[in-house]
Amino acid sequence: MTIGFPSRAARSTCVLCAAGLLTLMPAAAARAELPAPGPPGGPRAAAAPQPSLLYRSGTQVRPRRGAPEVPDVSALSWVVADAGSGDVLAAHDAHRRLPPASTLKTLFALTVLPVLPGGIRHEVSADELSGIGPGSSLVGVVEGRTYRVSDLWNGVFLNSGNDAVHVLASLTGGWSATAARMQAEARALGAHDTYVRSPDGYDAPGQVSSAYDLAVFGRAGLRNPDFARYCAKVDAMFPGRSGDSYGIVNTNRLLTGEDGVKPYPGLVGIKNGYTSNAGNTLIAAARRAGLTLVVTVMNPQEGGGHAVYEEARSLLDWGFGAAGHVDPVGSLAPGGVRPLPGPEAVPSAVPAARPSPDAPGWHQAGAIAGAAVLGAGVMALALRLRAFRTKGM
Known part of the structure; x- marks a missing residue:
């Protein structure tokens, strides 16, 4: 069956539809316009941001003349980024999802630090210390002892104490609620590779992050004064069982120079980790001549337990030498340049991000x-x- 309309009604309807389109299209056209080129010999218009290369496999870099060669490192995934601008200078499999180990404690701190003032005192109960995974790193929190929250944060950042994480999580709603808030915090920061199952970073089925996401967490942490202060501490005193105190030392050897690892000049912290499943992982940040770089290294395949520090050292050295001689391959900033469409740029195993309401188009x-x-x-x-x-x- 065919339904027809008199020609006069059809013409009226089309005119009205066209009017509706014309009413709204100027705003869209205005947003789509590109800035006009400047006059000959005048300053050049800002170059359009280049598409992100961070979803591509392998090593990604955009060198200019005079850029040093990217070091050959064995980590499964790594990122070198400018902590100030968020520009990623180079990366290797940046969005590869891998177990993060205790580097996930950076996300825990970003989530919990703002709601727990360091001066609060708390007596630890037996329930708060239950469920700690076997073989976990511990700072020595004991039942019945009263601790300041700041002591517990020292235990998290310096000794990577899973016992301290369990107590702090109990003070902010419990283990599952903390994991859910961490998940929401990751998404709010633009970190879409991270899935939180155990807030202390202990290996758990389905718990993953990426070098990109860890760099996002490290960059965000440096902007939080409490986080920055804790992650830069070399040592601290921790309350003992019977009223005394004992010294603890940061396990980030690139910061302390322990175990024969030469400390990195200008290092400002952040966090290392290890599990048998994740291997060695590290988020490191260093400052030189007004430039702060954040580097993430996940699971080096060669060189033993200290390779994560030496590979981070090589990448930091490269980053300071390459700054100003490379164009960014992506951004850590939320809403940064989207990856190119298609299987070449976005592997099928990694879902493409949903477009932001502020994205072009x-x-x-x-x-x-x-x-x-x-x-x-x-x-x-x-x-x-x-x-x-x-x-x-």
Whole structure:
């Protein structure tokens, strides 16, 4: 069956639809316009951001003339980024999802630090120390002892104490609630590779992160004064069982120079980790001549237990030498340049991020969709008016 309309009604409807489109399209067109080029010999317009290469496999770098060669490291995944701007200078399999070990404690700190003032005192119960995984790193928290929250944070950052994490998590709603808040914090920061199952970083089925996400957490942590202070501490005193105290030393050997690892000049912390499943992992940040770099290294395949520090050293050295001589391959900033579409840029194993409402093209699409809805409404109104007139005849 075919439904036809008198030509006059059809023309009226089309005119009204076109009017609706024309009403909304100027806003979309205005947002889509590119800035006009400057006058000859004048300053050049800002170059359009290049698409991210971070979802591509292998090592990604955009060198200019004079850029040093990227070091050959064995880590499964790594990132070198400018902590200030968020520009990623180079990366290798940046979004590869791997177990993070205790580097996940950086996300725990970002989530819990803002709601637990360091001066609070708390007496630890037996329930708060239950469920700690076998073989966990511990700082020595004991039942019945009263601790300041700041003591517990020293235990988290310096000794990677899973016992301290369990107590702090209990003070903010419990283990599962803390994991859920960490998950939400990761997404809010633009970290979409991280899935939290155990807030202390202990190996758990399905718990993963990526070199990219860990760099995001490290960068965010440096902007939190409490986080920055804790992660830079070399040593501290920790309350003992019977009222005394004992010294603890940061396990980040690139910071302390322990076990024959030469300390890195200008290092400002952040966090190391190890489990048998994750291997050695590290987020390291260093400052030189006003530039702060954050480097993540996940699971070196060669060189033993200290390789994670030596590979981070090589990447930091490269980053300080390459700054100003490479174009960024992506950004740590939320809403940064999206990856290129298609299987070459976004492997099928990694879901593409949903477009942000602020992303280029979103407003134009919204305007066109709005115009279509308006046009459909106008057409429906015209048909109803025509039906009304027909009944009146």
